[in-house]
Amino acid sequence: MSLPTGPAHLRQVRSGNMQALLLAVLDGPASRAELAQRTGLTKATVASLVEPLLRHRILAEDPVVNTGRGRPSRPVRFSDTAPVAIGAEINVCHLAVSVQRLDGSTVAERRTEMDNRHRDADDLIERLTALVRAAITESDGTLLGVGLAVPGIVQDETVVHAPNIPGLTGIRLGEHLAAALGQPTVPMDNEANLAALAHVWPHRSAGDDFVYVSGDIGIGAGIVLGGNLFRGRSGFAGELGHVVIERGGRPCPCGGHGCVEQYAGLQAIFAAVGAPGLQALHTALRQGDRRTRSAVNCAGSALGTALTSLINICDVATVVLGGSYATFFDDLAPGVRAELGTGVLAAARRPVTLTASPLGPSAAARGAAALITRRAYHEPELLLATDVAGSYQFP
Numbered sequence: 486m487s488l489p490t491g492p493a494h495l496r497q498v499r500s501g502n503m504q505a506l507l508l509a510v511l512d513g514p515a516s517r518a519e520l521a522q523r524t525g526l527t528k529a530t531v532a533s534l535v536e537p538l539l540r541h542r543i544l545a546e547d548p549v550v551n552t553g554r555g556r557p558s559r560p561v562r563f564s565d566t567a568p569v570a571i572g573a574e575i576n577v578c579h580l581a582v583s584v585q586r587l588d589g590s591t592v593a594e595r596r597t598e599m600d601n602r603h604r605d606a607d608d609l610i611e612r613l614t615a616l617v618r619a620a621i622t623e624s625d626g627t628l629l630g631v632g633l634a635v636p637g638i639v640q641d642e643t644v645v646h647a648p649n650i651p652g653l654t655g656i657r658l659g660e661h662l663a664a665a666l667g668q669p670t671v672p673m674d675n676e677a678n679l680a681a682l683a684h685v686w687p688h689r690s691a692g693d694d695f696v697y698v699s700g701d702i703g704i705g706a707g708i709v710l711g712g713n714l715f716r717g718r719s720g721f722a723g724e725l726g727h728v729v730i731e732r733g734g735r736p737c738p739c740g741g742h743g744c745v746e747q748y749a750g751l752q753a754i755f756a757a758v759g760a761p762g763l764q765a766l767h768t769a770l771r772q773g774d775r776r777t778r779s780a781v782n783c784a785g786s787a788l789g790t791a792l793t794s795l796i797n798i799c800d801v802a803t804v805v806l807g808g809s810y811a812t813f814f815d816d817l818a819p820g821v822r823a824e825l826g827t828g829v830l831a832a833a834r835r836p837v838t839l840t841a842s843p844l845g846p847s848a849a850a851r852g853a854a855a856l857i858t859r860r861a862y863h864e865p866e867l868l869l870a871t872d873v874a875g876s877y878q879f880p
């Protein structure tokens with residue numbers, strides 16, 4: 486294989502340098518001299534890279550800082566008017582949208598709680614489009630792109646398996662959303678995978694080896710090993726909700742029996758305590774209702790049983806509970822922790838860390854936006870190609 490030479494090679498080098506510079510700014514505002522140190526690039530190269538990024542308002546300069554030594558410097562940071570990415574999420578009991586900046590900060594978020602189990606794709610796309618439009622009106626940045634999180638398995642941009650919203654199966658949902666929003670493409674992935682991505686990109690908030698558990702009506706997992714998402718051969722990796730914890734047990738929409746989702750999913754918890762929804766569950770837990778606490782503890786044990794098997798196989802250091810689980814983590818965690826403590830073989834040497842997601846229930850939508858921002862870092866020329874003259878207009 487021959488390496489590119491001439492202008493193509495120079496473009497490749499410049500693109501790699503710009504990527505290194507953007508990643509260095511992600512670590513915090515810094516002067517050009519500090520950015521040269523962080524990247525290993527010369528000051529002249531840093532200056533030549535910073536200039537177009539300032540002109541396109543990707544970066545901004547802070548006021549002059551006089552350190553008393555040498556020349557005064559102007560720290561460079563991401564601009565508040567830099568392009569934004571939108572992450573949209575369809576889930577079993579909600580729709581959500583998150584508008585994210587390149588540095589992972591949140592510009593706006595919208596969320597609608599609703600039962601989507603029997604809705605069809607057209608209905609969901611229409612409602613999600615309205616939510617995206619509402620969120621983007623709160624942002625005056627140019628739009629980099631839109632990503633989509635769905636509660637199902639995605640192969641070749643098609644939802645191939647969505648047992649909790651059957652109307653999504655077989656649909657190229659990203660294409661439908663792209664058409665509704667007038668976008669060229671909308672990349673799509675499983676919601677638990679994208680929530681896990683949000684813990685890796687743009688900031689690593691859960692280490693390099695962890696399992697992210699998305700707990701709602703369905704239970705999904707995003708498995709991150711060595712900083713990379715493990716998708717498996719066909720993208721089916723992480724289907725934690727369908728790990729069997731009771732042979733011949735409760736029937737599951739997947740066609741199986743005894744899946745952990747039927748013991749630790751929200752619907753199973755609601756049924757056990759007679760709560761109509763998440764709000765009622767929170768209220769009962771806050772009031773210390775014994776029946777509710779006992780049911781949540783049982784759900785925690787069931788989840789811990791399934792997680793024990795998973796961790797005995799992939800030996801990760803941390804389990805992050807997210808989705809709705811993050812909202813009642815303190816009540817759920819003891820049951821999970823007890824099972825991990827006794828069942829995980831490696832726990833005797835090094836206990837598994839169990840934490841609530843720091844990103845809360847919006848992790849999947851943020852991860853969908855991270856699909857877009859991560860691409861911008863890898864292909865920084867996309868940033869310089871954005872039209873910064875005006876805000877994005879929907880068709």
Ligand SMILES: [Zn+2]
Nearest residue numbers: 727737739744
């Ligand atoms: Zn199942």
